[in-house]
Amino acid sequence: MTTAAYPYAVADLADASTLVRFGCQPRLRPLAIPQYRDLLQRYRLDGPFREAVDAYADGLDLDVMEAHQAEGLILHPREGSWLSYRLKDHPKLGVKDRLVLGLAHVAIAARAYPTAAGLEEEGIERVSITEVDDFLRRLTDRLREAAVDADGLAVPHPELQAAWRLYAKLPPSRPTATGRLSESSTQRVIKEALDWLVEQGMAYRADELGPGHYRLAHRFRVQVREAAASAAFTVLCDLRRAHLVEED
Structure with a gap:
């Protein structure tokens, strides 16, 4: 033996x-x-x-x-892992809420890392609630145009199309009687997305830069790299890059 x-x-x-x-x-x-x-x-x-x-x-x-x-x-x-988090696992979110919150998460990533080079660098990126909201609202018309191809046929991104249409119907900010952002405002949704990133160690609050400002950690960049092939992220990055060219 x-x-x-x-x-x-x-x-x-x-x-x-x-x-x-x-x-x-x-x-x-x-x-x-x-x-x-x-x-x-x-x-x-x-x-x-x-x-x-x-x-x-x-x-x-x-x-x-x-x-x-x-x-x-x-x-x-890994996808399907018992440790993975999916928006549909959130007990308080309906289908429409999940679509808008998911769009906010993708928009944060696309706003911060619109290029492949940005996903490889280790520089600290900063975003704010209002910047992400303005970014998405400026792209509303572009997203509408991106919903069809050159022949006028619908592009197969139904969840993205449904998300931005829902997003466009919400007001940017609606303060409650206590001064907090209303649950039914887009800036409240973006704040929820950014605060979740803070809880996961992927962002830090940067109040010294002003209310609603955050720093994105390298950990977030790594996670975005893993999901960079998603259709929604690709579409928003394409639109973000086009907007940057126009600004130049």
Whole structure:
């Protein structure tokens, strides 16, 4: 009878699972947590340890996208994973609400990263609620034009078309009696999208720049790169680039 030899010590496996646990808490920053910082450094330099971490993440239906010195282990749940988040999983959102909120998320990404080069750079991008709202409202006519091709036939992006039509019907901002934005305003929807990114460690509030301003983290750029082939993102980026050319 022979005894199989495992390539990893128990302590190594424990360290690998700890690093993945840190990565599953996207608001943690390794520079503030010595153990996280050290495990991240080990992931980058130690091949066998990196394989153990990748295997542990794989078992959880996660892909390791990047080991970033400042933002930590960036994980991406695979489509259909029990860890993935979908707008339809939101218990309080109806179909129309999901369409508009989804459009807001795509618009934030397209506003910040309209080009392939922008998705590869590591510069900090800043957006504000009003900028994203103005961006979408300026593109309403362009989106209407993009809904048909040169022969006048409908372009097959029904969800995008339904989303911008719903968006165009909402007022930009409707303050409540307490001074907060009304739930039925587009700026409230954009704020909800940006605040969700903050909760996921993909954005930071930048109140020093003015009310409703945010900084987008590198973690958000990585996630956008993963979804950059989506039809809605492609359409909005094309329109955003065309608008930038006109501004020049």
